[in-house]
Structures are given as structure tokens and as C-alpha cells.
Amino acid sequence: MNLLEVQNISKRFGGLQAVKDVSFSVRQGTIKAVIGPNGAGKTTLFNLVSGFLTPDSGAVSFKNAEIHGMSPFEIAGLGLSRTFQHIKLFSRMTALENVMVGRHVRSRAGFVAGMLNLPWTRQEDREVRGRALEIMDFLGIAPLADSEATSLSYGQQRTVELARALASEPSLLLLDEPAAGLNMRETADTAKLIGKIRDRGVTVLIVEHDMQLVMNISDEIVVLSYGEKIADDRPLTVQKDPHVIRVYLGEDDA
Numbered sequence: 001m002n003l004l005e006v007q008n009i010s011k012r013f014g015g016l017q018a019v020k021d022v023s024f025s026v027r028q029g030t031i032k033a034v035i036g037p038n039g040a041g042k043t044t045l046f047n048l049v050s051g052f053l054t055p056d057s058g059a060v061s062f063k064n065a066e067i068h069g070m071s072p073f074e075i076a077g078l079g080l081s082r083t084f085q086h087i088k089l090f091s092r093m094t095a096l097e098n099v100m101v102g103r104h105v106r107s108r109a110g111f112v113a114g115m116l117n118l119p120w121t122r123q124e125d126r127e128v129r130g131r132a133l134e135i136m137d138f139l140g141i142a143p144l145a146d147s148e149a150t151s152l153s154y155g156q157q158r159t160v161e162l163a164r165a166l167a168s169e170p171s172l173l174l175l176d177e178p179a180a181g182l183n184m185r186e187t188a189d190t191a192k193l194i195g196k197i198r199d200r201g202v203t204v205l206i207v208e209h210d211m212q213l214v215m216n217i218s219d220e221i222v223v224l225s226y227g228e229k230i231a232d233d234r235p236l237t238v239q240k241d242p243h244v245i246r247v248y249l250g251e252d253d254a
Ligand SMILES: Nc1ncnc2c1ncn2[C@@H]1O[C@H](COP(=O)(O)OP(=O)(O)O)[C@@H](O)[C@H]1O
Pocket: 013, 016, 018, 036, 037, 038, 039, 040, 041, 042, 043, 044, 045
């Protein structure tokens, strides 16, 4: 079953066609990657799917419901969660509190309370705290729970972000360059975590620059070039595609 269906979506910024007539689908229980050179339109595509941008044309459906035109909040409430290419953690809050904010995405009042750091009821707080800690433990960062989020190392902050995205218990998780800025060991750890997240039943759509990571963990790969889809297949097939090799893998020769 396809959890996500993207049909012929396009987005223009002034004179720039950032995403052009892109269609693809993501099967439930799989890891799908979107790759392509810088500026290919990957983040724009994620913004279109998660409601941060509205497509000029085309359709996006998630769990068979049309979601284009919905707000990011509404889409998150349906079970689609995301991380950002640039970390967006709340400062002056602990790692745990940041993860708890993610948990509150299903209730607007709770979400706003989390953003503003307002008190929750005790019962609610205990439930949310317990669940957030469980997810941090699952990702191996429970010992960091009480540290101020923005005082953590870059790699740790990335994992807190991942925990926050998972805290709403999404069925589809969008990860925008989760390994950007990480060293080799941290990248390998992140790959393992993404596999664990998939094994937990969460479908994953990932934008990533690290080719080895993408080849290792993805079931299927979409390749974008100048906003257009040029390939959509299994990793080994994509890797051998002459068009892909020319526009993407040949990037270093340019
Ligand atoms: N909000 C925006 N306004 C104008 N241009 C944008 C905006 N967001 C992205 N772009 C442009 O759209 C193109 C695709 O960007 P982006 O989706 O961020 O690419 P990628 O994530 O693949 O590196 C780039 O040329 C970028 O400069």
C-alpha cells in the first residue's frame, strides 16, 4: 500500500522552477530517499509534502487523503512528521522538554503550551514525559534528557530533533539531510537509527547527501535534477543509470 502519493507537483519561485511536475509514491514500511545536487529542489519538495509550501499545481495524498493546501499542523496531526535541514531546537529548554513539544502535536492546546513552555496538567505532563523518555531511550539519548538542548553537541542535537519528530508517533517521517555535518561514526549511527525506526513500523522519506548512507538504507531512490525527477528505482539500478551518473554523481567533476 502507498502511504504517500505525490502527483505532478510543481513549485515556482519567481522565475525559478524549483520543482517541476514531480510524481512518486512511498510504500508503507519502506525507506525512500530523495537525492540530487544542491538546489535540485529536495527541500522544496519536502516543504510541499509537509504543508510548509503549497504547490502551484499537482496533488499530494497521505493515507488516501488529499493533504495539499492543509497547514503543517493539520498534516502533522494526520501522522506525518519531519525534521529540518537546519536544526530547529528550542533553546532554554532541556532535551526532554524539546521532545515533549513534539509529543503535543496532536493537541493544539498542548502544542502551544509546549512552545510557550506553559505548565500542563500533572497527569498530562506525566504521560507525555514518560513517552518522550521512552523515545529518547529508544534512540540512545535518555542520559541527555535534562541537558539544555542547545548546549549539546551537534550530533546529539540532531538525535534530539529525531526524537522530537518521533514523539508524535508518526506513520511517515520526513528527514531532511539527517547526516549533514556529522562525522563518519555519527553518520553510521544515524543510519542504524533510521533502520530501527523503520523496523518499528514508521515509513521513512529521507533527503540525504551521503551517498553511502542512502545506498545502504534505502529501498528506493528518487533522483531530482533542476526540479525534475530523472530516476525512481532501487539503489543498484539508480546507481547504474547513465543520466544519474552524469547529472548527480558527476557533480564532483564540475
Ligand atoms: N523560499 C524560496 N524563495 C526563492 N527561491 C527558493 C526558495 N526556496 C528554495 N529556493 C530555490 O529553489 C531551488 C531549490 O532549492 P531547495 O529545494 O532548497 O534545493 P535542495 O534542497 O535540493 O538543495 C534553489 O535554486 C533555491 O535557491
